[in-house]
Amino acid sequence: MQNIPLPEKLRPRKLVEFVGQEHLVGKNGFISKLLNNPGGKNFIPSLIFWGPPGSGKTTLARIIANELNREFYEFSAVNTSIKEINTIMNKVSSTKSQQQPIIHNSQYSIQNSAPIVFIDEIHRFNKAQQDKLLPHVEKGDIVLIGATTENPSFEVIGPLMSRCRVVVLNQLSENDLKKIIKRGLKELQVKIEPKALSFLLSASNGDARVLLNVLEIAVNLTAPNHPRGEKFKHLGGAISLKDIESALQRRQLTFDKQGEDFYNIISAFIKSMRASDVDAALYYLARMVAAGQDPLYIARRMVVFASEDIGMAQPTALVIANEVFKACETIGFPECQENLAHGVVYLALAKKDRSAYNAYIAALEDVKKHGNLPVPLKIRNPVTKLMKEIGYGSGYEKYDKGSSLPEKIKNKKYYRRS
Secondary structure, eight states: OOOOOHHHHTOOOSGGGOOSOHHHHSTTOHHHHHHTOGGGTTOOOOEEEEOOTTSSHHHHHHHHHHHTTOOEEEEETTTOOHHHHHHHHHHHHHHHTTSOOSEESSSOEEOTTOOEEEEETGGGSOHHHHHTTHHHHHTTSSEEEEEESSOHHHHSOHHHHHTSEEEEOOOOOHHHHHHHHHHHHHHHTOOBOHHHHHHHHHHTTTOHHHHHHHHHHHHHHHOTTSOTTOOOOOTTSSBOHHHHHHHHSSOOOOOOTTSHHHHHHHHHHHHHHHTTOHHHHHHHHHHHHHTTOOHHHHHHHHHHHIIIIIGGGOTHHHHHHHHHHHHHHHHOTTTTHHHHHHHHHHHHHSOOOOHHHHHHHHHHHHHHHHOSOOOOGGGSOOOSHHHHHTTTTTTOOTTOOSOOSOGGGTTOOOOOOO
16 A cells, blocks of 8 residues: 555545635635636736745645646755756747647736646745746746745745745634544544643644644554554554653744744844843743754844944944854854854843934934935935035035934934944
8 A cells, every 4th residue: 555644545636625825715815816806817927935844835835736637846945956947948838839828918928738836845946946936937837826934025935935825823722623534533533632732732843744744653653553644443542641742753843933932042042142141041041942943043133233232332243143053053053053152142241322323213213203204405416417506515525514404303312322
């Protein structure tokens, strides 16, 4: 019998079978409206799915292709070269050139047969690799669906982002996971004790794949005489808490990357560094790393902290924080833990001065309050003869001690040195 993992067996094939992401697949959801639009049944824009692991990105991409009866090519940026993808895209481009578009307007020229190219972990492609996707997306040769667990604003190049609609998938809720595990229990024909269920839901951290994999491992550890994937009546009663712990190998730290726990821990981390409590800062760093937080996310927060909270008191802090980020990017996990620890200790012990940040926030408030105030004529750039004649640059002196602010707020003082 084919050895198909439980998550793959239970993967939804239709939109009505999909669990979670109601804002996308519910009655008024973005994806539902696209797929059920009678006037544009053949249309789907290029998309970037951004969401945590196990939230349904790959499944949703496959469902879209199935519902629209589109050819579907699936790649992973981890083990696929851009050359392989280009081979498919060039083939599609060649085919398209022999067809007539069924939709044509100022934004789109899309074939009825335009295939969907799904690239998992698209953030792992570098800028040059992402650039090579652009012509195919631009011309409508393909519909690109990229999936990423990272913020696409940082990881996907701007030109590609402008040609795609970013779709955010949320971490699955406990109720979503309960629906999914109910299907898993039915498939395996087993029961699970309440404590075991509660722990499994918590340890899965909203990841449906983890949920089903652990359940399947627990079943097979408890009933070793049955080959994986084969339906059976569990001989030893319900799956116990001990069975789940054994399948996990360790009690995983819960760290909801979209929920309250995430924000509590990152808040505690920043505030500990702000208070120069180096021990607490290291503890919360360890909590995040042990729970699987991306080291680059932590390093980014440290770069922000270096300017926002240390600022002019120790300007080299920004240099250190940037170097920590680069080290994490170059070395990767787990070795970069040392770089994070080094950076956290430095930032926590550094003197603090928020005067530059506070001054900027005060200036920003005036921008919002007063709108586009006229720039004083003397500091305008006299590019043309007419500009000079009407006073642009008139009276400008390089080291003028007077205010360069607009007339209405010329006496404002934003920056006050601590």
